[in-house]
Amino acid sequence: MFPRGARVLVALSGGADSVALLHILRELEHTGELALAGVAHVNHQLRGREADEDEAFCSAMAADVGLPFAAGRVDVAGLAQGTGRSIEDAARELRYAFFATAADELAADAIAVGHSADDQAETFLLRLMRGAGTRGLAGIRPRVGRVVRPLLELSRDEIRAYVSGRGLPFREDSTNRDVAIPRNRVRHELMPLLQQYAPALPAVLARQAAIARADEEYLEAQAIDLAATIVLRTECGIEIDAAALRTLPPALAARVARQALGATAAGRFIGFQHIERVLDLASDGKEGETVALPGQQATRRGQRVLLSKPGGEPFSNFFRFSLSIPGEVACPGWTISAEKLETPVEVSSRPARGDEVVVAAGPLLAPLAVRSRQRGDRFRPLGMGGRGRKLQDFLVDRKVARSERDRLPLVVDRDDRIVWVVGQSVAEDFRVTEPLQGVILLKARRLGGVG
């Protein structure tokens, strides 16, 4: 699951699953497959003294196994209140953000978290009840960016047996029993009920999730290729070729529409009802008909569906397009292409600066995307250690004109990590160290007369 010789940061809540994870990885370390870089713990500051005790417990356990300890305190309630999101959503975002920072500081290539097959099954049911489609049922992924979930195929019972078999101490989170939290209701009420009907249900659902994931990966890859010709960026905004969309099988039409909406929704939730509105507009919308969507609107214009800001103003700055490998995408002023090099390259012959660069395929999670910068972007230029720096500061240093910054294309991976700041630098994380392991060639071509 880990890149060979990876430096791994272990996320430790203090619960039995993460305690097992830490000790299993500590054992694996002896094989030389990986090295532990440290232990990270997030105090969500939601449970007062109990949370402080958890933090102390984790700190002691890290010392016990002889690893550096990184503790983060995050303001979950503040983020939830400020954004109207659920406590669970806000906690998840802040937790993973802290893990990423800690991994940078401890120079870790991977972040191991302790999700089990039971977590997978619970997620499946939660999403099923919300109506999440194949995409949602795909559930928790074994690997997303640097985050790796080594226990995802083990049941909670198996993990508990490991912990108790070794007499390892662990903490019980008192809120785990709070059935006001949807996941706990599923875990403690719904799943046991369902298991009266189907005793092996958690394993069955984990398998369903794996099947959905395989389906979704293939269908999404197909949709990305199609979107490159069906979803176009013009001076009016994002345009969808309605005639082309109508010719697609429904499974692909829905995913191409989702790609288009995702290009401008900037993180907002795109539901099936939104996709269906766009498909309806493409199939039998009247000229000028407009529907409201999250963060945008869609309007029928001739044989096109035009996406623009609510009110009709074009999306003038932000853009985001998926880039398949191999593939090519046009963004304002540039075309960007990606291809896998099958033969080993002379890395030294390919500079990291310029319009043609090579990056390591290993750490990179497909699909790639090309997007413009957004607030909060961080970047670690080639050769720089530590946790990276603000992209804004990097662009200032590199003397990129203010007027250029918003249209400068960034190549990012599925996890939205910046892979290449076009024309400036590839990221240290994607530096080619072992050319034999697989290399992606990225090329940028500036379109004549623009920018």
Added chain:
Amino acid sequence: MFPRGARVLVALSGGADSVALLHILRELEHTGELALAGVAHVNHQLRGREADEDEAFCSAMAADVGLPFAAGRVDVAGLAQGTGRSIEDAARELRYAFFATAADELAADAIAVGHSADDQAETFLLRLMRGAGTRGLAGIRPRVGRVVRPLLELSRDEIRAYVSGRGLPFREDSTNRDVAIPRNRVRHELMPLLQQYAPALPAVLARQAAIARADEEYLEAQAIDLAATIVLRTECGIEIDAAALRTLPPALAARVARQALGATAAGRFIGFQHIERVLDLASDGKEGETVALPGQQATRRGQRVLLSKPGGEPFSNFFRFSLSIPGEVACPGWTISAEKLETPVEVSSRPARGDEVVVAAGPLLAPLAVRSRQRGDRFRPLGMGGRGRKLQDFLVDRKVARSERDRLPLVVDRDDRIVWVVGQSVAEDFRVTEPLQGVILLKARRLGGVG
């Protein structure tokens, strides 16, 4: 949902759903869109006097609306005992077989049955708990062959409201409350429980099923095209090109393997565990390694996986290959192709006998398959009325040599209805009546020196 001007047979159990169906279609009849051909009722003979009363009730209701009534008595317990299948499975098979016979006798083009969105949601949960994959989650299809389900998007509550609003009488099946039957347990126990968590669950699940259906249709079509080159029939049996299978995305590899197993499983259930065994054999089986599968075995031979009868004997007689439109497939001694004609044809210029025929696209349900005959095959040759006849008798009449009969290719549709007995006759059900409605051209080419 119905072909324009269709003659529809209504399946009537006497329950509220089918009573609503009958009356809704009776109202629709006034629009001229369809004509009712009659009412069919199956007495499963499992509930003694109650079942007889249901039959009398349905007979009276048919008379009341002025329609012919066809009642069938089937031996569910006998079939279940003889085959080891569940009562529900056996009842379903016998029920639909009777509906098909009744439709033939009443010259009906379509058979309407009363499944609701709640039935769809229950089926989804039942299959989910069994671990049915995307294919299983696709649930009840709105249309399969002649069977049409006009109420599939209405909830049971909406249907009941229609029935009580019009003061229509209906029967309550006492076994509907028997929670020893899995479907009833889902309906009366599990679904109400789940709705405490997600009140709109039946509608959500019906939508998930529709999404799974769209995904599955596309993926299955892709797999059919791939199987044409990856799954080969040789004198040793069915062979899968293991090297080609390994290069496919997992979503397609699993479906191509399923196609291969389905070619010889002759109706047996193919589960994910079986597919995985074949994929494992293709990816890292040792030379000669053999695994047991339903009705067959798989053996690794060089870069091939060979499917044969348990014990290793080749499948000498039966074959079945999917045929996409457009597409071509090789079967022993023949190649068969299908393509959609885009321009209207002079039907009279295309004989129904010979090696090149046209059939109506409307009633035909893709994907097609080419298979050899099997016991119980029935066929209604062009121009023949009534319910068709035994294929065996037809072949005897046509003086097809006994030695030829097992290798004669039949083109069938998804519902396994015979579309074309190659070289002999197309089926009356697929006769081209309105060339403008879409026509499929089927061609057969006999391979030199064989047969």
